[in-house]
Amino acid sequence: MLQTQKAALKPVIALLAIAMFFPVLTGFDNRAAPPGRLIDPTIPSAPASQPVPAAPEAAGTELKWRRDQDPQPLTVAVPEKAATPDGVHSWETGAGKSYLIPGLEVPGFLVLLNAYDRVAYPNQTEDGKKVYSSTFSSTWDHLRKQNWVFDKDPFNINQFAHPYQGATMYGLARSAGLGFWESLAYSNAGSFLWKMAGETDPPSINDQITTGNAGSLLGEALFRMAGLVLKQNGGHPDTMHEIGAAIISPPTAFNRYAFGDRFKSVFPSQDPATFWRFQLGSSFNGISQLDANLGFTMAYGLPGKPGYTYRRPLDYFNFEISGQARAKNPVNDVLLRGLLIGRDYHAGDDYRGIWGLYGSYDYLSPTVFRVSNTALSLGTTGQYWLAPGIALQGTAMGGVGFGAAGSTPVSTGDRDYHYGVAPQTLLALRLLFGTRAAIDLDARGYYVAGTGHFISTANAVDNAGGSEAIVRLKTGFNVRLYRRHGLGLQFVESLRESQYGSQPSRHQSDGTVSLVYTFLGDSHFGAVEWRDRGSR
Numbered sequence: 197m198l199q200t201q202k203a204a205l206k207p208v209i210a211l212l213a214i215a216m217f218f219p220v221l222t223g224f225d226n227r228a229a230p231p232g233r234l235i236d237p238t239i240p241s242a243p244a245s246q247p248v249p250a251a252p253e254a255a256g257t258e259l260k261w262r263r264d265q266d267p268q269p270l271t272v273a274v275p276e277k278a279a280t281p282d283g284v285h286s287w288e289t290g291a292g293k294s295y296l297i298p299g300l301e302v303p304g305f306l307v308l309l310n311a312y313d314r315v316a317y318p319n320q321t322e323d324g325k326k327v328y329s330s331t332f333s334s335t336w337d338h339l340r341k342q343n344w345v346f347d348k349d350p351f352n353i354n355q356f357a358h359p360y361q362g363a364t365m366y367g368l369a370r371s372a373g374l375g376f377w378e379s380l381a382y383s384n385a386g387s388f389l390w391k392m393a394g395e396t397d398p399p400s401i402n403d404q405i406t407t408g409n410a411g412s413l414l415g416e417a418l419f420r421m422a423g424l425v426l427k428q429n430g431g432h433p434d435t436m437h438e439i440g441a442a443i444i445s446p447p448t449a450f451n452r453y454a455f456g457d458r459f460k461s462v463f464p465s466q467d468p469a470t471f472w473r474f475q476l477g478s479s480f481n482g483i484s485q486l487d488a489n490l491g492f493t494m495a496y497g498l499p500g501k502p503g504y505t506y507r508r509p510l511d512y513f514n515f516e517i518s519g520q521a522r523a524k525n526p527v528n529d530v531l532l533r534g535l536l537i538g539r540d541y542h543a544g545d546d547y548r549g550i551w552g553l554y555g556s557y558d559y560l561s562p563t564v565f566r567v568s569n570t571a572l573s574l575g576t577t578g579q580y581w582l583a584p585g586i587a588l589q590g591t592a593m594g595g596v597g598f599g600a601a602g603s604t605p606v607s608t609g610d611r612d613y614h615y616g617v618a619p620q621t622l623l624a625l626r627l628l629f630g631t632r633a634a635i636d637l638d639a640r641g642y643y644v645a646g647t648g649h650f651i652s653t654a655n656a657v658d659n660a661g662g663s664e665a666i667v668r669l670k671t672g673f674n675v676r677l678y679r680r681h682g683l684g685l686q687f688v689e690s691l692r693e694s695q696y697g698s699q700p701s702r703h704q705s706d707g708t709v710s711l712v713y714t715f716l717g718d719s720h721f722g723a724v725e726w727r728d729r730g731s732r
Contacts, residue, residue: 284457285373287464293373297455301368301447302386309361310394322397335393346615347400355559355568355600356527358403362387362411363418367447370419371459376412376509383415384408402615405598410557410570413532416510418445420496423463424470431462466504468497468511471722473674475684477712479520481563489528489710491518498589499540500548500579500724510534512550512577514591514624530559533593533622535577548726549578554593558620558640560668562690562706567642567666569618571597579724584732585630587723593622601644601664602694614664614696616645626722634721636672641665662696674714674721682714 285292313320313328320327325334347354365386369379387407391399422445426433433441442449451459472494479489497504497512506512513534520528538552554575559568573595580588597620602613620642627635645663667690674684692704725732 285459285461287373287461290373292458295374295378297451298369298372298374298379298382301372301451302365302382303389305365305368306386306390306394309390325396327395327397330393330396334396338392338399343398344401344404345398346402347397349400351566351568351600351602351613352525352527352561354400354402355406355566356530358407359410359414359557359559361390362407362409363415364411364447366412366415367419367445368451370415371445371448371451373459376416379415380408380412383412387411402598402600406568406570409555413510413534413555413557413570414530415445415447417494417496417513417515417532417534419448419463420465420510420513421445421494421515422448423465424496426462427465466511467501468504469499469501469722469724470717471495471498472717474715475518475712476715477684477710479686479708479710481706481708485522485563488521489518489712491516491528491712495722497535498579498722498724499550499577500726502726506535506538506540506550506552509536509555525561525563527559528561530557532557533573533575533591536572545727546581547578548724549576551576554595556593556595556597556620556622558642560640560666560690562688562708564704564706565602565666565690565692566613567599567601567644567692569597569599569620569642569644571595571599571618571620573620573622575622581727581732587628588625589628589722590625591622592624593620595620599642599644601642601666601692614644614662616663618642618644628721628723630723631676631720633673633675636670636674638668638670640668642667662694662699664692664694664696666693667691676714676716676719676721680716680719682716684710684712684714686710686712 283292310328310330317328318326362383366379366383369382370376374382384404385408387404390407391404422441425437425441425444428434428437438449438452472492475489475491475493477489479487481487492515494515495513496510496515497506499512504511513532516529516531518528519526533554533556535550536553536555538550538554540548540550542548552574554573556569556571556573558571560566573593575591575593575595577591578589582588597618598615599618599620600613600615601618620640622641623637623639625637629635643663643665668688669690670686670688672684672686674682676682686709688708688710690706693701694704695701
């Protein structure tokens with residue numbers, strides 16, 4: 197059973213690996229085409245008598261490192277907004293969106309998924325039943341009994357594959373014109389439908405939480421990133437950008453092509469301040485393993501850009517994913533946090549920030565143990581200009597979620613990780629030295645009150661009750677060598693203290709050093725500039 201479940205992850209991992217590489221090919225940097233930049237309507241235009249300076253990147257004499265650096269950007273004519281044709285969805289008015297289409301697509305997707313599982317894993321059983329041979333009778337039993345349990349599937353299936361399944365269902369609704377909260381409802385409803393009718397084993401509490409909720413956060417981030425790719429060339433993407441968006445968010449691409457022009461309009465991103473980087477290198481850990489690794493990081497909606505607002509969920513988010521050349525543990529981490537409800541604020545001339553309620557999905561899988569959490573937190577993200585050319589960006593959060601933690605699942609398929617309520621904290625800092633270098637510090641803490649071998653809602657006694665505390669520290673130094681190319685050195689230390697039942701307390705640690713090539717999304721490290729030249 198364990199081998200077949202691992203095989204199910206391979207297409208997902210391959211797709212995400214391709215998505216990490218694709219920004220390099222498509223120019224996933226949200227920059228306007230040379231020779232000038234488009235007008236930001238919140239910034240006054242240059243007087244007609246004043247000559248328009250050449251864009252730095254077009255002139256090739258200096259590298260841009262501040263967002264909105266020119267106080268008087270290039271003036272171009274902005275055409276009046278054309279009326280939306282009948283039958284074509286409009287993000288501004290909501291006309292043309294559909295509740296029915298995703299209401300049919302989500303069950304259709306689950307039917308196809310069940311049919312695939314029946315063929316790919318015909319002999320996978322649990323409690324003497326073939327897991328995917330569901331019938332009307334098994335569905336009715338689930339609906340009638342509602343015998344919810346914590347299942348014993350492998351960690352990467354429950355905490356990584358299921359959120360991606362939820363992201364797919366979320367994306368079907370989101371790309372049909374629905375908002376975040378409506379699409380979240382579709383993802384959760386799809387998860388419930390799968391638990392009732394997609395499998396014969398008892399429905400699991402953990403799957404319902406991670407699939408629908410972590411999947412919605414992941415789905416929105418993928419939807420937004422696909423939108424950035426699609427908005428290139430004025431919202432008329434070429435073939436390469438269409439393919440790139442399809443790799444990042446397959447359900448978005450499906451609805452764009454399945455319904456003609458109806459869902460072809462690109463989501464209005466408000467032109468957020470963004471930063472992304474792709475990294476490829478090698479790592480060496482504390483148990484003498486040498487691995488190739490690759491990673492992708494995207495910051496979307498960084499605070500400080502004039503005119504940008506935070507009215508919609510995930511108008512700000514930070515997304516990280518990294519993988520390694522290790523068959524048994526190919527996905528090292530997926531880290532996502534986004535502002536659900538909040539507002540911007542400022543303190544003096546040199547600080548801009550946002551604060552509010554954040555949603556987060558974390559998946560961490562170092563060598564010897566693992567932790568994942570889906571949480572709500574209160575927090576803030578901001579940027580402070582310390583000195584000319586030197587900026588400090590950071591996020592501080594604290595909250596609570598539903599998490600899973602423990603060591604690697606054993607070969608028999610029995611679960612030796614634990615579920616439970618999981619408070620968490622985060623402090624992430626980036627010190628930016630102009631166009632030349634950046635220092636990163638990321639500290640995370642989790643406390644999982646484990647429910648161990650929790651059997652069902654009728655038997656809530658944990659025969660291995662306990663808890664575990666996990667701390668992860670990541671530091672990094674990146675230096676830009678030439679244009680968008682650089683080198684980086686990273687160190688990650690993960691610590692775990694666990695105590696369950698009568699078992700002795702256990703301490704584990706894992707340290708990894710990495711040397712990486714870095715490809716930047718722009719020639720700077722993401723500092724946002726809002727000040728006029730006289731106050732810098």
